[in-house]
Amino acid sequence: MTYFSKVPMFSKEDWKMRMQAHLAAQDDDMWYVITDGPLKILKPNTAVAVTDGAPQIVEKPRSEWTGEDKKKANLNNVANEILYKTLDKIPLARSRCKFENLKMNAKETLNEFDERFSSLVNELAALGKEYDNREIALKVMRALPRE
Known part of the structure; x- marks a missing residue:
């Protein structure tokens, strides 16, 4: 079988x-x-x-x-x-979804966003998904507010 x-x-x-x-x-x-x-x-x-x-x-x-x-x-x-x-x-699918939809909140400081973003990247790395520096930099730029 x-x-x-x-x-x-x-x-x-x-x-x-x-x-x-x-x-x-x-x-x-x-x-x-x-x-x-x-x-x-x-x-x-x-x-x-x-x-x-x-x-x-x-x-x-x-x-x-x-x-x-x-x-x-x-x-x-x-x-x-x-x-x-x-x-x-x-857990990997849930964390990847969070990563893909991550945006900096309007009342969030840059330090708070950085802490939240770093925590999510570390969580993904622990689950076996790692991003290179370019992917991380692009994600941060896209997640920041336009103003």
Whole structure:
């Protein structure tokens, strides 16, 4: 089974519903892994006598796992990766939007604007987005009021 590497971005209003549908589209059991925890790979215990017609179920040793068992056991890792990729993009997208729309407020001093601007640039750098000096200078000039 191949899982998609591109993770969609969802709005926060319907994020859970859309993420649930996205994960279920990858594998029917993936949402259950998120809500109930990793799947346990089980097998009937043939060493114990069957009572009441139902065999005792025990965890299957890794050495006995089939390819399908390995895929099911790995669903937790795949689901976590999808969630982390999605969640990692949200702060970056929000900060980039702030950066793109940044303007100096009418009653703001140049020092206050510089502090706010520097804080935003540092926040973006911490999230992995860095701008060169030219981009920063252009942004500052565009963000300043015309008068």
